[in-house]
Amino acid sequence: MSVTDINPEETGALIRRALEMKGQDRGGSANALQGKSVALLFEKPSLRTKVSFMVGIQELGGYSLYLGPEEVGLGSREPVSDVARVLSGYVDCIVARVNSHRSLEELVEYGTVPVINALSDWEHPCQTMADLLTIAEHQGDLPGRKLAYIGDGNNVARSLCLALPARPALQRAKDIGGGKSEIMSVREPAEAVSNADIVYTDVWTSMGDEAERGARLEAFQGYTVDPDLLRKAKPTAKFMHDMPAHYGEEVPPGMLEHPQSIAYTQAHNRKHAQKAVLEFLLGS
Helix, strand or coil, X not given: CCHHHCCHHHHHHHHHHHHHHHHCHHHCCCCCCCCXXXXXXXXXXXXXXXXXXXXXXXXXXXXXXXXXXXXXXXXXXXXXXXHHHHHHCCCCEEEEECCCHHHHHHHHHHCCCCEEEEECCCCCHHHHHHHHHHHHHHHXXXXXXXXXXXXXXXXXXXXXXXXXXXXXCCHHHHHXXXXXXXXXCCCCHHHHHCCCCEEEECCCCCCCCHHHHHHHHHHCCCCCCCHHHHCCCCCCCEEEECCCCCECCCECCCHHHCCCECHHHHHHHHHHHHHHHHHHHHCC
């Protein structure tokens, strides 16, 4: 449900396992999900999340079943509680990409199988696990690293902050940090990226916020991450974007191909990080 549902030691172990899987031919552990079935219950469109889960489940020896919004209708065609109870009799795990985090909570409340949050309006923990894997892969040990997030405080930002942790608005993040993390919130992107190891951005208008697009485009003027801004970070800094990108808004065209960009590696790492999570939850 959240990056906070696993402790720091488990997070580190999952990152190390994902690195091992990535280094092996097609990820090894081909039998980790042998005989297991996983329902992909998606209310929102997806490229990276859907494909990385489906391919990852297959590589682990399992079977995935995709259920789109037109097939299930969470809370409209059927109550979430009924969907949870029925699916729990068919599958070993539910991967849910939902409009409301409350739907995830109900799936957990009424179901009897593990539920993985593949995106809600509150958090995106699977993305963050892939992000941590990517940072570890390109920048080494996570402690002492500075990540500058430029833009909207959305679900991706929230999960990153809880995992790293940092976020002035969330006392929970401070508690998790145990006083070991320096937390800063600034208005100027140039100040944020100064001495940063990672410069990260996301779309200004997330799925579900389309009605606010005009106001958001106006509010985020000056928050575009371009080569000029990236040059204000460390010379060794890497650029990350969880995609899809809205070119001409949070990034200019070509930014994901910048020599310091690791955005495509970040996207590919979704599969490896999620395979580690699936093995952790379901592997025998």
